[in-house]
Amino acid sequence: MHIAIISNSFQEDYESNLLNSLAGRIGRIDFIGSASFDKELFDKRINYYDFRGHDSGGSFYTKAMKNLRYYGRLLRYIWSTEATLFHFQWLRFPILDGVILPLLVRLRGKKVVYTAHNVLPHNRNNFFQKIQFKLVYSVVNRLVVHTEFIKKRLRDEFKINPSKVDVVIHGVYERILHEEVTKEKARSYFNLLPESFVILFFGGISKYKGLDLLMESIDSLEEEGIQIFVAGSLDSKYETDFKRLCEKYKSQNNVFVIRRIRDNEVEFCFKAANVTALPYREASQSGVLFMSYAYGVPVIAPAMGGFVKDVVPGKTGFLFSPNDCKDLADKITLLKGLPYFESEKHKASIREFAFTNYSWDKAGEELKAVYEAL
Numbered sequence: 001m002h003i004a005i006i007s008n009s010f011q012e013d014y015e016s017n018l019l020n021s022l023a024g025r026i027g028r029i030d031f032i033g034s035a036s037f038d039k040e041l042f043d044k045r046i047n048y049y050d051f052r053g054h055d056s057g058g059s060f061y062t063k064a065m066k067n068l069r070y071y072g073r074l075l076r077y078i079w080s081t082e083a084t085l086f087h088f089q090w091l092r093f094p095i096l097d098g099v100i101l102p103l104l105v106r107l108r109g110k111k112v113v114y115t116a117h118n119v120l121p122h123n124r125n126n127f128f129q130k131i132q133f134k135l136v137y138s139v140v141n142r143l144v145v146h147t148e149f150i151k152k153r154l155r156d157e158f159k160i161n162p163s164k165v166d167v168v169i170h171g172v173y174e175r176i177l178h179e180e181v182t183k184e185k186a187r188s189y190f191n192l193l194p195e196s197f198v199i200l201f202f203g204g205i206s207k208y209k210g211l212d213l214l215m216e217s218i219d220s221l222e223e224e225g226i227q228i229f230v231a232g233s234l235d236s237k238y239e240t241d242f243k244r245l246c247e248k249y250k251s252q253n254n255v256f257v258i259r260r261i262r263d264n265e266v267e268f269c270f271k272a273a274n275v276t277a278l279p280y281r282e283a284s285q286s287g288v289l290f291m292s293y294a295y296g297v298p299v300i301a302p303a304m305g306g307f308v309k310d311v312v313p314g315k316t317g318f319l320f321s322p323n324d325c326k327d328l329a330d331k332i333t334l335l336k337g338l339p340y341f342e343s344e345k346h347k348a349s350i351r352e353f354a355f356t357n358y359s360w361d362k363a364g365e366e367l368k369a370v371y372e373a374l
Contacts, residue, residue, distance in 0.1 A: 001026050001027045001028070001084070001085070001371060001372070002026075002027055002028040002030075002081075002082055002083045002084055002085075003026055003028070003029055003030070003083055003084070003085045003086070003087060003371060004029075004030040004031075004032060004077070004081060004083040004085070004086045004087070005018075005019065005029065005030070005031050005032065005086075005087045005089060006032045006074070006086060006087065006088050006089060006097075007031065007032060007033045007034070007037075007089050007090065008088070008089060008090040008091060008092050008097060009033075009034055009036065009052065009090065009092070010089040010090035010117075011287060012036070012037050012038065012041070013173050013287065013291070014089075014287055015031075015033070015037070015089065016037070016038075016041040016042055017171055017173055017174060017360045018171070018360070018363065018364075018367075019031055019042055019043065019046050020042065020043045020046075020360070021171065021360040021361055021363055021364030021367075022364050022367065022368065023043035023045045023046060024043075024045065025364055025365070025368045026368065026371070028047065028083075029045070029046050029047065030047045030049060030077075030081065030083055031046050031047065031048050031049065032049050032051055032074065032077070033048060033049065033050060033051075033052070034050060034051070034052035034053060034054065035050050035052070035053050035054045036052075036054055038263070049077070051070050051073040051074055051077070052066070052070045053066065053069075053070075071096070074101070075104070078101070078104055078105055078108065079108070083110065084110050084111065085110060085111045085112075085113065085371055085374060086102070086105045086110060086111070086112050086113070087112075087113040087114075087115070087144075087371075088101075088102070088112070088113070088114045088115070088140075089115055090115075090117070091114075091136065094129075094132040094133060094135075094136055095132055095135070098114065098132070098133070098135070098136035098139070098140075099132075099135050099136055099139050102114070102136075102139045102140050103139060106139075106141075111141045111142075111374045112139070112140045112141050112142075113140065113141065113142045113143075113144060113370065113371070113374070114136065114137075114140045114142075114143055114144070115143075115144040115145070116137070116143055116144070116145050116150060116154065117146070118150075118283075118284065119133070119150055119153045119154065119157065119158075119284070120133055122206060122208040122282070122283070125282075130157075130158075133158070134158055137154065137158050137160050138160075141374055142164060142165075142166060142370060142373075142374060143160065143164055143165045143166070144165075144166050144167075144168050144367070144370060145165055145166070145167055145168075146167070146168065146169065146170040146284075146285050146306065147167065147284050147285050147305060147306030147309070148167055148306075148309075149284050149304075149305040149306050149308075150284050150285075150305070150306075151165045151167055153284075166366075166370045168363055168366040168367050168370065169357075169358055169362060169363050169366060170285055170287065170290060170306075170358065170363070171290065171358055171359055171360030171361075171362070171363040172290045172293050172294050172354040172355055172358045172359065172360070173287075173290055173291050173294045174294070174360065175266070175267065175291075175294040175295065177267070177295070178267060181267050181268060181271055182271070183271055183272060185268075186267070186268040186269070186271040186272035187272045189265075189268045189272070190229065190231075190255055190257060190268065190269070190272055191255060192227055192229060192255055192272055193225075193227060193253070195225065196225050196226065196227040196253075197225055197226045197227070197274050197336050198227050198229050198272055198273045198274050198275075199214070199218070199226065199227070199228050199229065199273065199274065199275055199276075199277050199332065200229050200231065200269060200270065200272070200273035200275070200276045200277065200292075200297070201214060201228060201229065201230045201231070201232075201276075201277055201279075202231050202232055202261075202269055202270075202276060202288050202291070202292075203232045203286075203287075203288045204232055204233055204234075204235060205230065205232050205233065205234045205235060205238060205242060205258070206235040206237070206238050207235075207237070207238050207241065207281075208280060208281045208282055208283070209278075209279070209280055209281075210279035210280050210281045210323075211230065211242075211245065211279065212241075212245050213279040213281070213323065213325055213328060214228060214277050214279040214328065215228065215245060215248075215249050215254075216325045217279070217325045217326075217328040217329040217332065218252075218329070218332070219249065219252070220325060220326065220329050221329050221332070221333065223333075226332075226336075227253055227254060227255060228252075228254040228255075228277075229254070229255045229257075229269070229272065229273060230254070230255070230256045230257065230258070231257045231261050231269045232257075232258070232260075232261060233258070233259060233260045234258050266291070267295065270291070270292060270294075270295035270297050271295060273292075273297050274297075274335075274336070274341070274342065275297065275298050275299065275300055275317070275332070275335055275341070276288065276289070276292040276297050276298070276299045276300070276317075277299075277300050277328075277332075278299060278300065278301040278302070278307070279300075279302070279328060280301070280302055280304075281322070281323060282304075283302075283304070283305060283307075284304075284305030284306050285305060285306035285307065285310065286301070286307075289301060289307070289310055289311070290354065290358060293316065293350055293351065293353070293354035293358075294351065294354065295347075295351075296346075296347025296348060296349075296350045296351045297347070297350070298316055298317035298318075298335060298341050298350060299311055299316065299317035300317050300318050300319075300320060300328070300331050300332060300335065301317065301319060301320075302319065302320060302321070302322040302323075303319040303320065303321060303322060304322050307319060310358075312353070314338075315349070315350070315353065316350050316353055316354075317335070318331040318334060318335055319331070
């Protein structure tokens with residue numbers, strides 16, 4: 001079997017873990033990526049094609065020329081490769097990446113798989129987007145999702161036949177734990193107070209992520225010794241609201257690291273935290289949850305989508321009523337009052353739960369079965 005996986009600059013951790021789980025299971029894997037990825041993270045059996053270069057900024061003209069070069073290379077590859085199956089991981093331009101290119105692939109007599117990480121792009125749930133993604137879901141041969149919740153939404157909202165949709169688990173990220181990176185050292189690295197109760201908000205900062213809900217919840221508690229630690233890059237569309245939010249809560253002792261977190265800093269982020277908060281307004285699952293589990297850190301997430309299955313109350317964290325600041329505050333207080341979450345034994349139990357139920361090895365087997373069925 002010869003497959004091609006097209007990243008379109010999707011999450012590096014996800015892509016490297018997914019491809020490594022497939023290496024050795026598939027005859028040949030071509031990965032269409034960019035120079036922004038660390039190639040050392042990928043199994044040597046993966047054929048890595050850097051068609052995009054660095055995903056850096058620049059003028060409109062520079063970006064346009066970069067995209068033209070990328071799609072030119074991609075079209076040549078599609079027309080000349082012997083790969084018989086193409087798997088699109090992300091769509092930068094839904095009509096181009098999700099409709100036109102898959103149609104060209106199918107015109108060549110090849111199969112197309114698309115992973116619907118979300119039913120619709122976050123913050124863009126409108127009629128135009130629904131039309132675009134209805135076309136995407138209709139054109140491809142198979143759809144891969146990570147939760148039954150998304151599969152049900154595709155059936156109910158887009159009338160997609162469930163037999164066309166395969167649920168493949170989202171694996172827990174494989175992370176090496178370094179004993180020398182202690183909680184004390186991690187907190188010192190980010191200037192967090194040694195004795196505070198640290199709530200980590202990790203990853204991209206956008207409106208739908210609900211950071212304001214978290215800030216309001218903590219403000220309502222009026223408790224001493226709680227710090228919110230925000231670590232991640234800021235969505236430019238959220239910049240104005242974010243600045244307003246920071247201004248409102250500037251008197252509180254919160255810590256903001258607003259930039260892309262380097263790979264060697266991720267362990268410091270999670271080891272500094274008592275809990276990871278996912279106060280999302282709308283989401284079906286989150287890679288941050290599985291990253292948190294990899295470090296044995298509990299999660300507080302909304303009772304929606306795949307979170308209902310992925311979070312075991314009292315064992316791996318707690319669920320709160322979506323968009324309910326009071327319930328979120330109550331769950332933070334509840335977890336804060338349970339010291340067993342801080343024990344190394346319990347952290348190990350969270351990791352064991354995660355790797356038993358959400359291993360990338362299992363995800364690779366499930367995805368291989370999808371490919372073979374095509």
